[in-house]
Amino acid sequence: MRRFLPFIIFVSLIGLFIFGLSRQNSVEVRSVLIGKPAPSFALLPLQAGGHGLTNADLSNHDVSGGKPVLINFFASWCVPCRAEHENLMILAREKGIVIYGISYRDRPRDSLAFLDELGNPFTRMVIDGQGRTAIDWGVSGVPETFLVDADGIIRYRHWGPVVGDSLEKRLWPEIEAVLAEKRP
Amino acid sequence: MKQFITAVIASIFLSLALLAEPPVNPDALPDPVQEAAARALMKDIRCLVCQNQSIEDSDADLAKDLRQIVREQTAEGKSPAEIKAWLVSRYGDWVLLEPPFDERTYFLWGSPFILLGFLGIWFMFRERDAKSVIAPLNEDERLELDALLQQDDLAEGGDAP
Structure with a gap:
């Protein structure tokens, strides 16, 4: 028995390493804000004459039409944002989801040029130039997308770009689940 | 002459050292006690972008924002x-470099x-x-042992040249 002890320790360590390495998304940490009301904020429109956005708008059924919305933190300098943009367009144009875009630490004209080039999936565009609202939302980097239900409660956070199969496998099922609650 | 050159070179290097005096951080709080407290706290806060650095060590924008918040x-x-x-x-707890002591940890x-x-258990058994x-x-x-040993001795003796 004693003779095999080092071997047993070795094998169990290798087992632990394999387990640790094969775990997916070890970087992603579940947002602590899930199940809580959106943090309070009031942001100015990205474009003169546009609508601003406040946390009160998120729970106001007159604004949201009683449907969940997506909040997308983006920036023109953010390469992964470019990569996920097509999926945001699909959500807005084909699925009819309301998406509010929050421009994070970006110059308004750069954000607008970005949307001119790639298309605008956002119902409202607002600006968080100092990144303070992003910190209140627990954003660690752009892009991040939050699913907020009609009562203004944060239901899901998509960390990083919505690319590959993450729209189909992760974000869309969460949206559908929240949509289904309101149907009966 | 040689000594003079050495002295000149030495004084140039010494004055360079004076120039390299650490720059005053423009963000630092005016109250040194508060600044020290803020700096100590920054060492415990994870820079969420670089993940295993504290916000004090990081140049990331988010780390700068968080440092400013800590100072404010x-x-x-x-x-x-x-x-x-x-x-x-x-x-979440992830922002703390040292995980808190609670039921999950x-x-x-x-x-x-x-x-x-x-x-300890292993040592006990070994003891x-x-x-x-x-x-x-x-x-x-x-x-029996004596007999075996004697046989061995004989065999060795027989092999000897």
Whole structure:
């Protein structure tokens, strides 16, 4: 028995390493804000004459039409944002989801040029130039997308770009689940 | 002459050292006590972009923002625990470089002691094995052993040239 002890320790360590390495998304940490009301904020429109956005708008059924919305933190300098943009367009144009875009630490004209080039999936565009609202939302980097239900409660956070199969496998099922609650 | 050149070179290098005096951080709080408290707290806060650096060590924009927040709240007179709670309510425990001691982390914090316990058990068994007394040979066994040893001696003697 004693003779095999080092071997047993070795094998169990290798087992632990394999387990640790094969775990997916070890970087992603579940947002602590899930199940809580959106943090309070009031942001100015990205474009003169546009609508601003406040946390009160998120729970106001007159604004949201009683449907969940997506909040997308983006920036023109953010390469992964470019990569996920097509999926945001699909959500807005084909699925009819309301998406509010929050421009994070970006110059308004750069954000607008970005949307001119790639298309605008956002119902409202607002600006968080100092990144303070992003910190209140627990954003660690752009892009991040939050699913907020009609009562203004944060239901899901998509960390990083919505690319590959993450729209189909992760974000869309969460949206559908929240949509289904309101149907009966 | 040589000495003079040495002296000149030495004085140039010494004056360079004076030039390299650390620059004053423009963001630092005017009150040195508060600044020290803020700096100490920054060492415990994870830079969420670079993940295993503290916000004090990082140049990331988010780390700069968080440093500014730590300074602002320190200046407002908030305690380090209050500032940590503020950050945790947004980013979760992940923002703290040192995980808190609660029901989810008992195993994590307890693991060194569990390991020590296992080591202790192992040593106990080893001690017991070493102490276990070997029964002395009885008469028959002794005679048999003597005979074997004698055979060995003879065999060795026979092989000798």
